[in-house]
Amino acid sequence: MTPLIRITGLTKTLKGQDEPRTILAGVDLTLHAGESIAILGRSGSGKSTLLSLIGLFDRADSGQYLLGDNDITRIPERRAAALRSEEFGFVFQRFFLLKHLSAVQNVSMALVNGQGWLPRRKRRAKAMEALERVGIAHLAKHKPQRLSGGEQQRVAIARALVREPRILLADEPTGALDTETGNLVVEALRSATDRGCGLILVTHDHDHASKMGRVLQLTNGVFDATPERVVV
Amino acid sequence: MRLSGRLRSSLIIGGQGIRARKMRTFLSMLSLFLGVLAVVTVQAGSVIAQRAMLSDVEITRGKDGTLQMYLPSNPQSVPVAIDVIKGRGDAVGVTRGKAVIGEPGVKPLNEGGGRVDDGGGYARAVNVTCDAGGCRPVEDEDAGAPQGQAIELGMNALTGDIRQFRPFRLQSGEWLDFSSAPSLSPRIVLNKYAAEGFAKHRIPAEMRVSGAVANATPRIIGVVDDGGWGPAAYVRSDELLNWMPVDSLSDQRYGTMELMLAPTATDLQQTLRTRLVAAGANADEIHAETINSLKEMQSQLSLMRWIFLGMAAMVLLIGVAGILNVGLATVGERIEEFALRRAVGTPRLLLAGIVLAETLLTGLLTAAAAIGFGIAGLKAVSSVLGSREPFLQNVDFPWQAGVAGIIAGLVAGVLGGLIPAIRAARIPIATVMRA
Ligand SMILES: Nc1ncnc2c1ncn2[C@@H]1O[C@H](COP(=O)(O)OP(=O)(O)OP(=O)(O)O)[C@@H](O)[C@H]1O
Numbered sequence: 001m002t003p004l005i006r007i008t009g010l011t012k013t014l015k016g017q018d019e020p021r022t023i024l025a026g027v028d029l030t031l032h033a034g035e036s037i038a039i040l041g042r043s044g045s046g047k048s049t050l051l052s053l054i055g056l057f058d059r060a061d062s063g064q065y066l067l068g069d070n071d072i073t074r075i076p077e078r079r080a081a082a083l084r085s086e087e088f089g090f091v092f093q094r095f096f097l098l099k100h101l102s103a104v105q106n107v108s109m110a111l112v113n114g115q116g117w118l119p120r121r122k123r124r125a126k127a128m129e130a131l132e133r134v135g136i137a138h139l140a141k142h143k144p145q146r147l148s149g150g151e152q153q154r155v156a157i158a159r160a161l162v163r164e165p166r167i168l169l170a171d172e173p174t175g176a177l178d179t180e181t182g183n184l185v186v187e188a189l190r191s192a193t194d195r196g197c198g199l200i201l202v203t204h205d206h207d208h209a210s211k212m213g214r215v216l217q218l219t220n221g222v223f224d225a226t227p228e229r230v231v232v
Numbered sequence: 233m234r235l236s237g238r239l240r241s242s243l244i245i246g247g248q249g250i251r252a253r254k255m256r257t258f259l260s261m262l263s264l265f266l267g268v269l270a271v272v273t274v275q276a277g278s279v280i281a282q283r284a285m286l287s288d289v290e291i292t293r294g295k296d297g298t299l300q301m302y303l304p305s306n307p308q309s310v311p312v313a314i315d316v317i318k319g320r321g322d323a324v325g326v327t328r329g330k331a332v333i334g335e336p337g338v339k340p341l342n343e344g345g346g347r348v349d350d351g352g353g354y355a356r357a358v359n360v361t362c363d364a365g366g367c368r369p370v371e372d373e374d375a376g377a378p379q380g381q382a383i384e385l386g387m388n389a390l391t392g393d394i395r396q397f398r399p400f401r402l403q404s405g406e407w408l409d410f411s412s413a414p415s416l417s418p419r420i421v422l423n424k425y426a427a428e429g430f431a432k433h434r435i436p437a438e439m440r441v442s443g444a445v446a447n448a449t450p451r452i453i454g455v456v457d458d459g460g461w462g463p464a465a466y467v468r469s470d471e472l473l474n475w476m477p478v479d480s481l482s483d484q485r486y487g488t489m490e491l492m493l494a495p496t497a498t499d500l501q502q503t504l505r506t507r508l509v510a511a512g513a514n515a516d517e518i519h520a521e522t523i524n525s526l527k528e529m530q531s532q533l534s535l536m537r538w539i540f541l542g543m544a545a546m547v548l549l550i551g552v553a554g555i556l557n558v559g560l561a562t563v564g565e566r567i568e569e570f571a572l573r574r575a576v577g578t579p580r581l582l583l584a585g586i587v588l589a590e591t592l593l594t595g596l597l598t599a600a601a602a603i604g605f606g607i608a609g610l611k612a613v614s615s616v617l618g619s620r621e622p623f624l625q626n627v628d629f630p631w632q633a634g635v636a637g638i639i640a641g642l643v644a645g646v647l648g649g650l651i652p653a654i655r656a657a658r659i660p661i662a663t664v665m666r667a
């Protein structure tokens with residue numbers, strides 16, 4: 001079966017204060033449907049930078065990026081926006097809920113992005129279903145300031161899931177949460193792979209990493225030659 | 233489908249944005265309000281002033297497009313003209329003469345035809361008549377007569393309803409009826425200066441008309457405002473002709489006949505020329521002119537209007553600076569929202585469009601408020617000052633001012649929203665990972 005993602009030799013150099021710094025120096029990565037990968041690495045090692053290339057927030061300097069059978073290494077922004085909408089779901093360390101919207105509106109906001117159109121009732125139904133999947137449908141009407149950190153992050157996960165993406169990208173989603181709540185959030189993310197979604201989780205927490213199918217260590221701009229294999 | 237999805241998405245996002253920042257939207261509107269109001273006021277003022285001036289000019293000169301012809305001083309020209317325009321609703325002939333109403337055989341109170349209370353009006357001019365044999369003074373009918381209760385006024389004899397060209401404002405009574413058979417006692421409509429004279433002095437009803445064979449008993453049936461400066465009266469020329477021979481209408485003292493023709497009556501003009509020349513008139517002496525007051529006035533008014541509009545634009549610009557300031561601050565606050573929206577797939581052009589649309593909407597709402605304020609203000613001014621200034625009575629709000637307000641609102645929205653929109657589109661998505 002064709003993997004969801006095949007990345008080879010990806011590099012990225014960012015302009016530092018004085019001289020340019022090579023953050024990624026030839027990253028290889030393959031992600032299959034239903035697979036989950038944890039990425040570990042020191043702070044500043046380039047984990048977020050890699051995720052922003054995978055999620056098409058930014059483009060690589062060189063290397064190749066195949067999404068299914070399509071080479072999307074250098075697609076224009078207009079198509080990248082469409083792919084972000086159709087193929088990817090994102091979860092960030094901070095939850096980025098819009099504080100003037102309720103939980104369910106924060107979820108359905110991902111459906112109001114100028115890519116296709118669903119009537120209001122369908123949007124609501126889909127958003128409620130996504131909230132149910134992360135176990136907080138009863139909080140649908142609450143505004144973010146009335147939700148705990150863990151609840152807010154689960155609203156953010158529901159927002160990432162509502163378009164049923166094939167690839168879920170999470171950048172330190174438990175960074176702002178206590179261990180127990182963090183476990184809940186990681187479980188919510190991992191359960192998405194049961195439906196065939198691919199998951200890439202950037203984390204500093206080895207416990208959470210150990211719940212993923214594979215763990216990769218980013219050092220000096222490349223993945224370590226001997227990746228840790230973890231048995232679930 | 234694709235486009236409508238974008239449009240609907242942007243409406244929802246924009247609506248959410250405005251609702252989440254009602255106070256800020258209100259403050260933006262406030263900063264813009266004065267500027268838009270200034271534009272609306274200047275535009276409304278200039279249109280109303282133009283309307284008022286035009287309606288005065290229409291009364292004294294004639295409506296725009298009316299063809300004015302002056303007949304040559306040929307003895308045959310008036311009877312010929314009367315014959316040609318007989319039965320034509322689209323042409324009216326006017327002859328101007330002198331009449332004295334009041335005691336017979338006296339000098340009128342206002343000898344010379346000035347306003348009655350201005351102490352007799354103008355110094356009496358010596359009437360002169362000229363022909364091939366030279367010029368000599370015309371005999372003065374009132375010479376040596378004692379001063380008495382009589383008023384001299386300009387007598388305008390009309391072959392048809394002149395109000396289609398010069399819309400006199402009826403002040404009391406009624407206007408001349410041209411459809412009925414001519415009456416033996418001439419019906420007369422006075423202008424307001426003549427009516428004032430009759431109201432202040434006890435004047436018996438006998439009328440002397442220059443050139444008439446007998447004195448007539450006039451029936452005064454109405455008073456109009458004709459825009460004139462001295463006492464005048466209007467009468468049907470066929471009723472007047474019951475007292476005087478038709479060729480006396482070409483008398484030097486009357487001047488020649490003035491014809492007013494509707495813009496469509498080109499055939500009539502042609503016929504008239506042919507017939508007049510056939511009757512011995514000199515073609516060069518037939519003067520014709522189309523009234524075009526609006527254009528003349530517009531060039532006078534437009535300079536003033538541009539000066540005022542320029543000042544209004546400055547006020548508007550200050551409002552734009554306000555809306556721009558608020559817009560930039562808002563984008564700064566919404567950086568994370570916009571980065572997130574881009575992360576979930578919203579195209580950057582759509583985000584720019586939404587920011588622009590939000591300020592455009594603010595501009596339009598402001599325009600609506602300013603136009604509403606302008607309409608209410610005009611009503612108030614009209615009801616307070618309308619009794620003193622006739623041109624402020626029942627004034628309609630000019631649609632041009634509404635259009636100007638909407639344009640001002642849109643322009644301000646574009647000027648104030650464009651830079652924030654560009655900034656919004658440039659926000660990098662990776663912002664959401666670095667916070
Ligand atoms: N826009 C940028 N311009 C220049 N350098 C940048 C930019 N963004 C990030 N960097 C640098 O790139 C390096 C990698 O950053 P990145 O955020 O990918 O690290 P990370 O592995 O996610 O770290 P953390 O675990 O702290 O989140 C850092 O040294 C950072 O200073």
Ligand SMILES: [Mg+2]
Pocket residue numbers: 047048049171665
């Ligand atoms: Mg990071």
